[in-house]
Amino acid sequence: MHEPGEMMHIKNKANAKALIQDGFAIDVAGGQGAAPDGCGVEIRGKVNKPPGWIEALDIGSQVVKDVRELPYGVTILWDPRYSPNCLQLIATFKAMRSFGWDLAVPIKSYAKLAKDMGTEKDRALTESVIHDLRVPYYNTHLLFIRRNEVTKKLVQTWYNEMAEGSDECLAFMRALYKTRPLILPLPVAAVKKRPA
Amino acid sequence: MAYGLNAQREAAESIKSLRAIWRGVEVLVIGDSVIGASRRIPHDDRDKGGRDAKTKLGVLSPWAQTLYLDADTRPRADVRVGFDILNDGWDMVIAPSKCSGRNWLWHVGGPERAATQEELGGRLLTLGGGVIWWDRNERTQALWAAWRAEWLRWEGQDQAALMRAYIANPCRIWLLSRAWNGGTCIEHRFGAARAKQ
Numbered sequence: 001m002h003e004p005g006e007m008m009h010i011k012n013k014a015n016a017k018a019l020i021q022d023g024f025a026i027d028v029a030g031g032q033g034a035a036p037d038g039c040g041v042e043i044r045g046k047v048n049k050p051p052g053w054i055e056a057l058d059i060g061s062q063v064v065k066d067v068r069e070l071p072y073g074v075t076i077l078w079d080p081r082y083s084p085n086c087l088q089l090i091a092t093f094k095a096m097r098s099f100g101w102d103l104a105v106p107i108k109s110y111a112k113l114a115k116d117m118g119t120e121k122d123r124a125l126t127e128s129v130i131h132d133l134r135v136p137y138y139n140t141h142l143l144f145i146r147r148n149e150v151t152k153k154l155v156q157t158w159y160n161e162m163a164e165g166s167d168e169c170l171a172f173m174r175a176l177y178k179t180r181p182l183i184l185p186l187p188v189a190a191v192k193k194r195p196a
Numbered sequence: 197m198a199y200g201l202n203a204q205r206e207a208a209e210s211i212k213s214l215r216a217i218w219r220g221v222e223v224l225v226i227g228d229s230v231i232g233a234s235r236r237i238p239h240d241d242r243d244k245g246g247r248d249a250k251t252k253l254g255v256l257s258p259w260a261q262t263l264y265l266d267a268d269t270r271p272r273a274d275v276r277v278g279f280d281i282l283n284d285g286w287d288m289v290i291a292p293s294k295c296s297g298r299n300w301l302w303h304v305g306g307p308e309r310a311a312t313q314e315e316l317g318g319r320l321l322t323l324g325g326g327v328i329w330w331d332r333n334e335r336t337q338a339l340w341a342a343w344r345a346e347w348l349r350w351e352g353q354d355q356a357a358l359m360r361a362y363i364a365n366p367c368r369i370w371l372l373s374r375a376w377n378g379g380t381c382i383e384h385r386f387g388a389a390r391a392k393q
Contacts, residue, residue, distance in 0.1 A: 091318025101366050107321070110292060113373050132277045134373050134381060136292065180285050182366040187296055187321045 034090050035059050036097040036146075038073025044141075045080045053084065068155050070147040079141035081194055088190035092144055095184055102151050102181035104144040106190035107136045108169065118167035125166070129174045137169045138176070142191040154179040197246035198227045198267050203389040207267035208232055214271045226256060244391060247354045250325075251347040254340020257332070265382070266326035267389040273381035278329035278372070287336050287367040289329040291377040293322040293355060304356045308349075312356045316363055323369075325358045326384055327377040339365040 010016040040060035041050070050061045062071065074096055078084070092104050114126060115133035127133050145151050154175055161171035176183065198207040211223050211232035225233040226249045227241065237256060242248040246267075249256065253264055261282050263275055278289040295301050300319045301309045313319060330336045342365050346357035362369070378384035 087318040088320075091316050091320050094317040095320065095363050099364055099366055107292065107371070110296075110374060113375075131280050132372070134273075134375050136371055136373055177284070177370070180368050182368060184363070184366070185292070185321050185369065185371055187292075187319070189297060189319075 034093045034097075036074045036093060039076065039093075040072035040074075041076045041078050042069075042071065043078055043080055047080045051080070053086070053089070068152075068159050070145055070151065070155065073147055075143075075145045075147065077140075077143040077145060082139075082141040082191045083194050084142055085190050085192065088186060092184070092186060092190070096144055096146065100182060101184040102146050102148060103154070104184040104186055105138040105140070106142060106186040107188050108139040110136065110188060113137065114170060114173055118170045122166050122170050126170045126174055130177045135173070136185075137173055138185075139188075139191055140168055140172050150179060150181045154181055197250050198225050198230050198389070199241040199244070199246050200228065200391040202391055203246070203267045204228050204230050206385070206389040210265055210267055210269050210271070213269075214265070214275070217271055217274055218276060224258065226250075226253075243351060245353075247347060247351075251340075251344040251354060251357070254332075254337055254344070260332050262330060262332075264328045264330075266384065268385040268387070269327060269377075270383040270385070271381075272383060273376075275329075275382070281370050282329055282331045285368065286370040287331050287333060288339070289370045289372060290323050290325075291327060291372045291374050293324040294374060294378065295322050295355060301356050301359075304353045305350060308352055308356050312360055315360060320359065320363060322355055322359055323362060324374070324377040325354050326386075327382055335365065335367045339367055 035057050040062070041054050042064045043050075043061060044064045044067075054061050060072065064077070067077070088106075095101060096104060113133065114130070114135050114137045115123065117123070117137060118126070123133060145155070157179055158172050158175035161174050162168055198204050207225060208231040211230065214221060214223065215232065222234045223232065224235045224237065226237045226239050227246060229236060239249045239256070250264075253262070257264075261279055263278055265271070281289050295303060296319075301312065301322060304312070339361055342361035343354070343358050346360045347354050349357070373379070375381040378386065
C-alpha cells in the first residue's frame with residue numbers, strides 16, 4: 001500500500017509506463033522545471049549517488065559541509081534517511097517559486113509536541129523563548145530554505161543553539177522563534193522515514 | 197460571530213469560559229446580541245455560518261491585535277500566550293486543522309476542493325480558522341483581503357479559501373498544536389452553533 005505522492009523506484013520500464021498510462025502514477029521527470037530557479041539539494045548524510053528524484057528534477061546536489069552554508073538560491077537541506085513526498089514536493093516548489101516564502105518545513109507530528117522532546121533543561125530553555133511547548137515541532141530532515149539575510153541568520157542561530165548540545169528540533173524551534181522568517185508549514189506527510 | 201439562538205447560546209458560554217481565565221477581557225460579538233459581550237457590531241446574516249462576516253474580520257476588528265474564536269469554542273487555557281507571541285513579532289498564531297491527510301478538506305464542496313488542489317499543486321497544510329490570533333499589519337491585511345476574495349468564489353466553507361489565501365500571502369505564522377483548536381486548551385464543539393434546519 002502506498003500513500004499518494006510516495007516515490008517508488010520501478011526497475012521494469014514497461015511496468016512503470018503502464019502505471020503512468022493507467023493514471024496510477026506520475027513520472028517525477030515530468031517535474032523538470034518545477035523547482036525554483038537556482039534550487040539545489042544539500043545532502044545531510046551518506047549516499048552512493050544522488051537519488052532518482054534529484055536527477056529527475058534536474059537540480060544540483062552536494063553533500064553538506066557546514067549547515068550554515070546555503071549554497072543555492074533555494075537550498076533543500078535533506079537527510080537521505082527520509083523520502084520527500086512527490087506531490088508535496090511539487091506543491092512546495094510552486095509555493096516557493098510563486099510567492100515570497102523564506103522557508104518551508106514539514107511538521108514532524110500532529111500529536112507528539114515540543115513538550116514531549118528533549119531533556120527537561122532543553123525544554124525549559126525552549127519554553128523561556130517560545131512561551132508554550134504545546135506546539136508542533138518541525139521535521140528538520142527536509143527543509144526548503146531561500147537564501148536571504150533572514151534565513152542566513154536562522155541557520156546561524158540554529159547552529160549556535162545546537163552547539164550547546166540541544167535536541168536538534170528544539171534548537172530549530174528556538175532559532176525559528178528568534179529570527180521570525182516567513183515560514184510555510186508543510187503537512188507531516190511531506191516527508192516519510194525510509195524503511196531501514 | 198453569532199447568528200440565531202444556538203449561536204447566541206454557544207457564544208455566551210464561550211465568553212463565560214474565556215472570562216473564567218481572563219476576567220477583564222473585552223469581547224466583541226458580530227451579529228446578534230450575546231450575553232456577556234462588551235460590544236456588538238450588527239451585521240446582516242448573508243451566510244448561515246456567519247462566514248460572510250467572519251471573512252471581513254480584517255476590516256471589522258477594531259483592535260491592533262485580535263483573537264478570533266468561533267462561537268462554539270470553550271477556552272480552557274490562558275489564551276494570552278497568543279498575544280505574547282504576536283508581541284514578539286509574529287503576524288498570526290493558529291493551529292493546523294484536523295481536516296488533513298485522508299480527511300483533507302473533506303467538508304468542503306467537491307469542486308472547490310478539486311480547484312484548491314489543482315491551484316496549489318497538491319494537498320498543503322490546512323489551518324483551522326476557528327481560533328486565530330493576528331496582528332494588524334500589511335501582511336495580515338493582505339491575507340484577510342485574500343481570504344475574503346477566495347471565500348466569495350464559492351461562498352461555502354471557509355477553510356479551503358483560507359488555505360488558498362495564506363499560501364499566496366506569506367505571513368509570519370507561528371503554529372500552536374491542535375490542543376488550541378478542538379483540544380484541551382480550547383475545546384471546540386464543532387457545529388454546535390449552527391442553526392437547526
